[in-house]
Amino acid sequence: MEALHATGVAASVAWRDSFASGLSGRDCEQKQVWGGGSGSGACGFRFPVLKVESRSRNVADCSGSVGSSGFGHRQVGGRRCSSGNYAVAGRASPSTASDDDEETYVQPRVKMLQDAVGPSKILLDAQARVCTGPTQTRPLDEDQAFKVLNTILQSAKGELPASEKASKAQMGAFFGAMTLRKNCFANKTQWSVGEQKAMSELWPALCECLPAEVLFLADPEGTIMGGSSNVGPKFSGSTPSDALLVSGLRKVMTGSHLEKEELTTLLERILPLQGPNGDVSDALLAAFMICSRMLGETDRELDAYCMTFDEELGSVPVAKVKSLTHYGEPYDGNTRFFRSSLFVAAVRASYGETCLLHGVDWMPPKGGVTEELMLKHLGANTNLIPKEAVRLLEDKGVGFAYISQREARPSLYSLVDLREHIKKRPPIATTEKVQRYIKGTGREAMLASFYHEGYEGPLLELVRRRGVQAGLVIKGEEGALSLTTKERSPDALVKGRPLNYVAGFRPQQTPTGIDKSKGVSSENFTLELDAREYGIAPSYTPRIDRSVVKNAEMGMAALRGEKGPAYDRIVLNAAVADHLLGCEGAESPLIAVERAKEAIDSGRALNAMLNYIDRSKWPFGTPTPSTD
Structure with missing residues (x-):
């Protein structure tokens, strides 16, 4: 941990003090993040749990939870303190907030339905x-x-x-x-x-x-x-x-x-x-x-849903990076288990594997914890348009970025309210995971998650059509990208593809390593991943139970070097991406794991996250200290 303190503590303290100083509004009640009473969070400082007036003016303890999906009558949840720093997630659908409500944790927006009633x-x-x-x-x-x-x-x-x-x-x-x-x-x-x-x-x-x-x-x-x-x-x-x-x-x-x-x-x-x-x-x-x-949907229809609005904001911007991995998982978030991709991106970015995340703040039907809600909670700017995100991708001290569908594909984002009212996921829920909001000058890869059997093939084909050199489709926990370290019971009933199923393609390997020549054929593969092959012992699945705060704190604690199931999952998912995508320096699973661990234990991954939180708020065009 000495290396961690040598490289990361100054930035950590500055961020901690800045963030904590903003959480002094009179509506804030200090509590330990995961369970009643006051105390320090895993990042070394206190987070508030806000007491919030509901629509009926009764006081509700929101405890940092995101509400259940689309079932009506939800109470308006977390607000932000008067300082403007977001603390906890809203429990309500954005469409249920009344005119006199304070700004909720979810981005305010105009309701895009002709018939503003219900849903029943x-x-x-x-x-x-x-x-x-x-x-x-x-x-x-x-x-x-x-x-x-x-x-x-x-x-x-x-x-x-x-x-x-x-x-x-x-x-x-x-x-x-x-x-x-x-x-x-x-x-x-x-x-x-x-x-x-x-x-x-x-x-x-x-x-x-x-x-x-x-x-x-x-x-x-x-x-x-x-x-x-x-x-x-x-x-x-x-x-x-x-x-x-x-x-x-x-x-x-x-x-x-x-x-x-x-x-x-x-x-x-x-x-x-x-x-x-x-x-x-x-x-x-x-x-x-x-x-x-x-x-x-047919392949032709999926193509249309996926690519119709590719140039809605003009030509796709290009980042001058040696590699770029696009992360696509369900926009409606997680409600039960730890969501790791945000923290995996910081780890991989710290050793040069640039990563681009995308999603929304809130999306039905699950209305769960998303990267945008966590970043907002941590104080980052979540309103970047693609050309603004390029700066952060090219910044050697950051190396990853998040783009909201709200900013990149306003046409598709206008469907959020309709999606709440139809209850089940529409075709766009599949294809929005396979977006290429930014192109890279170097090697590109794409990860997309699935849950229902039968979608893994079409999804992988969409990834290929995006023109990337490597791709993975993954069945992780809750249908997201997070591969689990949990050991499957021999008596467990498997519906469709098993958890930790992976299918993908990458450039053909040669005896001397990965063939970097253009036009080389791809190597295709499918597997059921076992964390023990990466030297990681089985462990229980960390639960978040709709809490943005819990998920963010687990991830930040892991980036600070705290060992446990969240740390193991971040390391595993970083190493799997590096190894299966054929990245340099990840020729074997164990080598890939050691590199991911070193990125965390040295403090470099934490610094990448803290730099992102800070530099995402810099005005567009501001030069960054570590951009060549």
């Missing part, structure tokens, strides 16, 4: 069952079906409070899914007897009060409900954007797919959403997104 928990629960794939769908029973349809009926009639109403986006997602199931799914996941009965009994009343676009989604050809409504067959949409969606939906809801050019044109026409002033129907777009996912 009753509908969300139903969507979780029926807005999914042909084998995962769980049909509603009779009581559930009547409850859902009556909620829709009461919402359309204006008989429910705004917070309990089913939004048009929810109605669109629900009826679009029901139609797709009726038309295309197998008997087991088609309509149940209860669903059929509820629809038959309530359809006449629904026809009297539902908007035309929702009636179209419920019976587009007038065949599902026995021809009792002629709205569907005649419906073409009220705007040019809606007309494109209607055309696409007539294909998707009958099991057909769109060509890449057709989908690209549609996406370019409807995005970014403009909220109440826009011309895109919430119901139609929600139905299109969820039905496309339920049907399963």
Whole structure:
């Protein structure tokens, strides 16, 4: 640890004192980060737990937790102290904050829905069952079906409070899914007897009060409900954007797919959403997104979702670095287990493997802990546009950067509210992980995570199409990139690919090392990674339980050299990336592990993180002391 103090303590103290001095607002109550009472956090200073007024003006102890996904009625959570330093994460969806609330931990934004009500928990629960794939769908029973349809009926009639109403986006997602199931799914996941009965009994009343676009989604050809409504067959949409969606939906809801050019044109026409002033129907777009996912995307469709907005802000900026690794994992974050990529990036950057992270602050359905929330908690600037991030990548004292989708792809970010109301993940949830916001002059690699079996192949193909020289798709904990050191029980049931499954490609190796020549063929591989092959003993999985503070503190403690499960995971994930991507200096797993450990124990990884927190806030164009 002497080396750590020799290189890192001055920066640590300066950062600690600066950060702690800002946390003196009168609303702050000092508590130890992980568990009641006061005390120092793992970085050597106290973090506050804020007492926050909820929407009902009752005082709530938010304890640094992020709220559950999309189930309505969540209380507005963490605020920041009057000094402006963020301390804890918000528990609420951004859309639930009232006008007189203080700024929440999640970035304030304008709600991009035409219909600003709900979402209804009753509908969300139903969507979780029926807005999914042909084998995962769980049909509603009779009581559930009547409850859902009556909620829709009461919402359309204006008989429910705004917070309990089913939004048009929810109605669109629900009826679009029901139609797709009726038309295309197998008997087991088609309509149940209860669903059929509820629809038959309530359809006449629904026809009297539902908007035309929702009636179209419920019976587009007038065949599902026995021809009792002629709205569907005649419906073409009220705007040019809606007309494109209607055309696409007539294909998707009958099991057909769109060509890449057709989908690209549609996406370019409807995005970014403009909220109440826009011309895109919430119901139609929600139905299109969820039905496309339920049907399963083709490679052509994934291409369109992935690359349509590549030059939304102009040409992609280029960083002059010898290597650049892009990290892509679920934008909706982690709710249970330690998320390691932010700290892995600092480790790898400290020995010259430049890393680019991307994501958002808050995203449904999980609404979990994200890199952006942790960086904001630590005091970094999370509003960098890609060309501003280039400076940090080229800075030898930093070597990594984070870019928010909000800044890099505003068109895709405009879908956040819609995604909350459709409950399940749309196709964009897969493709946003395979973004190349910045190019590098040197060797490039890309990591992307997956959870559901069947996506690993298409995801790896998207990585290849990005033009990088090496790539990995990983099934880590919670479907993220974090490979685990936990030993799997021999009795554990494995659903789909096992945890720690990795597939990838890298430049062909030669007897003298990695062949750096251009045009060389790739070496392809798949494996189930065992941490013991990297000299790391099995250990339990650190839990964060939705706490931004816990995750950030675990990671910072590890970067300060504190040994334990978080340290082991950071070392493992850095070493695996280095070795499997074919990086220089990582010819074997054990060599890669020793390099990662040395980066932490020497203090260089911590310095990279502290420098990022500091220099990310410097005005654009400011020269950095360690940029050649």
